[in-house]
Structure formats: C-alpha cells, structure tokens
Amino acid sequence: MAATSHAHKEFGPAQYLAVWVGLLVLTALTVAVWKMHFSLGTRVTLALTIATFKAGLVALFFMHLWEHGGVTRLVMATSLLFLVLLIGLVLADNATRFQYANPPYSEPWSQVPYQQMAPPMQDQPPPLEAAPPQRRP
Amino acid sequence: MTYNSPNYLNAEKGLRSWFLTLDHKRIAVMYLVLVVAAFALGGFFAMLIRLELLTPGPTIMDAMTYNRMFTLHGVIMIFLFMIPAIPSIFGNFLLPLMLGAEDVAFPRINLFTVYLYLIGAAIAVWGMIQGGTDTGWTFYTPYSTTTVTTVAPVLLGAFILGMGSVLTGLNFIVTIHTLRAPGLTWMRLPLFVWAMYATSVIQVLATPVLGMTLLLVAVEKAFGFGIFDPARGGDPILFQHLFWFYSHPAVYIMVLPAMAVVSEVVQAFARKNIFGYKAVAFSSLGIAFVGFFVWGHHLFTSGQSTFASGIFGVLSMFVGIFTAIKVFNWTATLYKGAIHVAAPFVYFLGFLYFLMFGGLTGIALSTVSLDVHWQDTYFVVAHFHFIMVGATIMAFLAGLHYWWPKMFGRMYSERWALAAAVLVILGFNATFIPQFLLGNMGMPRRYYSYPEQFWSLNVASTAGASLLAFGFLIVLAYLVVSLVNGRVAGPNPWGSRGYEWNTPSPPSVLNFPETPTITRSAHDYQDALEGEVTHAH
C-alpha cells in the first residue's frame, strides 16, 4: 500500500543537490553578465533567459513537474500563456500609441518620430514631491 | 439501487446544521437564497434608476444619488448575482450528481466560499451605502482614485467575492478531473459539465488579475503611489487593460453557465440527443480561450492605439463563431424533436432570442468605426443587458424551473409559470429595445437627466422595467407556494436522461447508495431502449 502511491521514479538528495548547484551557477552567471555592461537589449534578453532557465529547474525538479506531468504541467503552461498574453498585448498597445496617450515624458522607442514632430508640452518634468495633480491649460 | 438514507433537506434539523453543512446540495440552496436576495436588491436599485429617468431633469433624486444608484446596481448585479448565480447554485447542486460522486472535491472550501460571499457582499454593500461610492462598477482611474467618496470598502468587498469565485472554480475543476464515476469518460460528460469546466477555467485564471488590480486602486487612493497617476508617470489606460482582462472574460463566466443550462434543457424538452455533442462541448472551451484575447474592445475610445484596437476588434468577432456553433446546434436539436412546451422550454426560446440579438449587436459593436459612435451610449447598455443579463436570466430561470422538482421534490404551477415567462420576456424587450434606439440617437449612459426628445422612449423603457419586475415577483410567489402546495414531483418528472435524475427528488444525503457505474452517455434520448424513457405529460 505504502509503495503503490509513489511507484513512479523519484529523485533523491543527490539530484536535488545537483539542481541546487546549477541554480547557484546560474545566479553567479546572471550577476557576471550584469557586470559586463552590455547594451540594454542584450542585458534584458540574457537576464530573462537565465531567469527562465532557473525557474525551469525549480519547476521541473523541485516542484516535481518532471515526474508528475499531466494536468499539473497543463496548469503551469496555461498560466504562463496568459502571463505572456497580458504583458504582450498591453505592451503592443503602449508601443503603437499616439504619443500624448502615453504618460507625459515617457520615451518608448516607437515614439521618436512623434516627438520630433510635436512641440514639447512643457520644459521641465512635473515636480515629484507631494503636489496635487494639476491640469494642464 | 435502494436509497435508505434520508433526503438532504430532512437529514438534519436546525439552523446550525445548515450553517456548518458540508453537503454540496445544502450549500447550493444557501447560495440560492443569497443570490436571489442580491438579485432583488440589485433590481430594486434598477427600478430607482428607471424611475429617475422617467422624466427629463431631476425626478426623484439628484445627480450624485443617481451615480450611487447605478454603482450599487452594477456592483450588486455583477459580483453578487450574475457571476455566482448559475455556477454556485446549479453547479454546486448538480456537478456531483452528474458525475456520480458523493460531493465536490473540497467540501470545506465549498462552505468557505459561502462565507466569503457573505462577508464580501456585506463589506461591498455597506461600503457603497455608507461611503456613497459613485464610480460605477468599473472603478476607472483616475476618477476612482480622486473621488471624494469612499471606494476602498467596495474594492475590498469585490476582492473577497473574487476569492470566493476563484475557489469555486478551482473546486469544480478538481472535482471534474478526479471524481468522475467509473465509466464516465470525457466524451460521456453531460454538456452542463463541459460548460462549467470552461467557466471554472476562466474564474481561476482571470479573477486574480481583477483582485490585484482592485488592490492597486485601493493602494493608489490611500497612499498616492502614482501607479495609475499621469502626474507621476502612471498610465490610467493600463488600469483599463488590467480591469477588462478580467471583466471581459467575466462576461463568459456569466454566459457560459447559461449555455450549460440550456444545453441540458433543450434536449429534455425536444426529447432528442444534442446535435453535434463534440462541437457544443469544445466550443465552450473555445469561447473561454478566445474570450481572453478580446478585452481591448472596451478601450476603443480611451486612447488605446489604433493598431491594438484593430487587433482586438477582429479577435472579438471570433467569439461570434463559437457562439454561432452552439446556436446552430441547439436549433438543429429542435428539428424533428418531440417538443414539450413547458416553462423551461419557453425560457430556452427566450434565451436563444436574447443571445442572438445581443450577440449580433455585439459583433456590430466590435467594429471600431461603429463603436466610436455607440461607445458609452445606451446602445451599449442595451447590448450588454441583452446578451449577458437577458441570456443569463433566461437560462437561470430555465434551470430553476427544470431542476426545481429535483432540488425540492415539488412541481411548480405550470400555468402561472407560462404566464410569468411571457411577462418576463415581453418586459425585458420593452425595457431594452427603447434603449437600443435611445443609444443610437446618442443618449449617453450614466447621466441622471436627458433632453426632452428622449422622453417618450425613456417612459417606454421604465414601463417595460415595471412589467419585468412584476413578472419576477410572480415567479418568486408561485415557486415559494409550490414548496408547500406543489404536486410531489417524483424522481424524474420530465423524463430526462441526465444522470442527476437517477436519484430520488430531493436527492438523498449521500447522493447514491454506492458509486454508480456509467454505461451510457448522459444524452441518449434516441438510443434509449423501448420503455426506458418516461414521457412527461
């Protein structure tokens, strides 16, 4: 009875230690990448790739997705799909918006032509200390 | 099978046995009482709104009171009635019966959701009345973070209600996966279960997003962190994105259960197998999936990019495809059926009508250029009242009449029910068809006053609303009377083939004396052996 509920192949302490070492190495790697001062795009790509690998290690081995599979993997995959969906579609909107529909002084890449064409709205950014929101004339 | 355990209503006595019950059937009955009470409250505020709009200019209240009334109406109807109605009542009552199980997977969590509902409802309603929240149920920033009225309790209440909704969905998904009786394969599942499954997926995936978003609004209002405040670099449109990422799929939390109910009702009253079982089953999942890709059609005029609007507009139309698959299959099921006209069937017809009318105006609204004209007018109000309120209430009433004998063991008065059904359907049309016209003429929503040229149609709408309210009161009256005076129903008064009818009415505490083994589909009206189907008369 006791054996039947865990009849599937299971990982032991040795495997967990190996995963832990892998996670430490990846942490060191991501800090090392940060110190090298790549361009923004490269940094973002590398940091998120490494983080995804680390998360994959945790999910597959520590959280037993490797062994259990089935519905649990589907649940995880679905929630990640919706994470990507929400971030992706919202960013797609911000990236293609008419300039003044984005917050003032924001500088998304696609707005550069607009910014060159349109007159500046104000010389200085609004003060950051506690001031009531003001309506622009 | 012999049933030696008492029925669930008589098994234990006293209020305590109800408040602490873990029986899914008793929990369903508690939800029935609570949700109907919420519906009455929301309906009361709807009548106040219609009374105010009876004449141009102030009638019975000032502008601020009116703003509070439509907020109360919206929040109560959506969070306290539409979202929990069918899943929490019929889902709770029927899922285990349809699966051949003794209970849902987590009975204690199930009871916990009732209390979350009570606490959330109490906080939200108290907050709105005491604090006079005037934001509408959408809580759009920056108004909701700068208004002088109290918003935080309503946000907190909605958050708690959301937690209950998540837990209900979670419970149902696990139940459907793990507690199916031997022999009940996925392709034998009743269509009700399929649609509830799709609903639960939306509840679990979308509701946390709303919860977090509402908390952010509360934090912003309380502390001024600036997350949605343009003066500090915040983007108010981001709030709308996050809000509608939940609130659009929430429309399918309301209408998918309605589809669940009518998929059962149409077969029972046409005495025919559903046409295209797999198409109806999978289109539920299709709606649930596509429903997550369309939220941006609420933002066409709010500053969203034209590029995003175009994408969301086109994606929105895909919902029409899956809905049409269902409508065609239900209609095809009627073809050459032995139709038995009773109240549930009349409500089914009403459902089809509201779904079609509301759905087609929805496709028109998802066209960006047309929406610019109709945005925030009564056209939109009438549209969503048709599709999500009209369709859902029709299905709710269809289900209530269809399963009433199963839940309480008594038949309602068919004559009164038919009269009330006609009254409700006529009243609903009389209320909202004038609003379609008003909206198209340009009358904006959420104003307590309007120019004189809109007067006559507003009078018509208010008259229709009175008719509708009268119809609901009749339904309530004869259903309550039937509990005492109704004819004893017997286990299967409609001659249905669904598994839930294989139990006595009302069902016994443990549902089945032993776990049943399923050897046939839940929808085999035509395949049934001679004499197996008992026809209702």
Next chain:
Amino acid sequence: MPTEAAATPQLAHHFPSLEAQEHAARMGMWLFLATEILLFTVLFTAYAVYRFLFPTGFEDASKFAHVALGATNTVVLITSSLTVALAIYYARQGESKKTVALLAVTIAFGAAFLVLKGFEYHDHFVEGQLPGRYYHFEGLSGPGVSMYFTLYFLMTGLHGLHVVVGMGVLTWVAVRAARGDFSRSYSTPVELGGLYWHLVDLIWIFLFPLFYLL
C-alpha cells in the same frame, strides 16, 4: 467502508482512494499556484509597461538597488528551496525527524531573507527612495524614477508577504510532522506546503534580475 476508513483516517468519505485524494489535493494546489502567478502577472505587466515607457528612469533608479544584498537573498531562497525539496523527500521516506529539521532550516532561511530585505528597505527609507508622492531622494530625479520605486516596493512587498505566509504554512506542516501525522503512505501536506514555498522562490528568481540587474 468503515474498516477502510479506520485503516486510513486521512481519507475523506467522498474519495475512492487515498491516491485519488492526493491527486486531487495536488491538482488543487497547482491551480492555486496558477492564481498566484496571475496575481503577480498584474504587477509584472505594470513593470513591463513602465520599464518600456521610462527606460532611462528605470536604468538610473536601478543603480541604487543593493545588488550584493539582492544576490545574497537569491542564494538564501534557492538554498531554502533545496531544503524544502529534501524535506518532502524525507517525509515520503517516513523519516519525520529529518523532515522537521529541514523545515526548521527552511523557515530560518525565510527569516534571514526577511531580515536582509529589511536592511534594504531601511536604506531606501533613509535615502527617501520611496514610491509616488513620498519620493524625496536628492540624488536622482526625472520621469519614471519614482515609478521604479513604486513597483519595487509593491512587488517585493507582496513577495515578502508571501514569504511570511509561506513560513507560517511550513511551521504548521513542521508541527504536524513532529506530531507524527505523516508516514510513508501519507505526506501530502508537506508536499503542498513545499510547492507554495517553491513558488515564492520562483517569483523571486524573476524579481531579482528585474530590479537589480537591468
């Protein structure tokens, strides 16, 4: 039925077997974790939007993050994940003493994480690197800067709250393990508590690069 129930007291009446019940509990936990992921998704979306809108502001502000403390905390949480994974392993082997010890170590790691986080928060408070209208740091101003700290405090704050809840859950599991509730045939609560803790770790794995290294 009664004899079976006596043999396995943890089995609820509506489940056919302990195995089915464990399967259901695990699936319920995973669905709950999915809701947690979507809860954080809102904040990750906000981060993505504002990072995209204010690349310079975020880059400048992130120079004031304490990378050393953040990296240490990453190591702390990763190690605590290891100890939880081992605790689950030993619970399944029926070795309750090792389970309790490993859970205690995990809770201690959680506390260490919170202490280090507290040092960071303290520094930001002293410097005035605070969210929204409370921001009064002299060394840096400009669009998007206060938004970085708004998101920093919201996201790490919510994560910290999860750490606290996770410590509570693990304490409860450890007490039950010490009481001898678990055996080779039944250790589901250890596994579910562990899953929650791993999720907390998982979220930090993303928070660390987003706030410290970009």
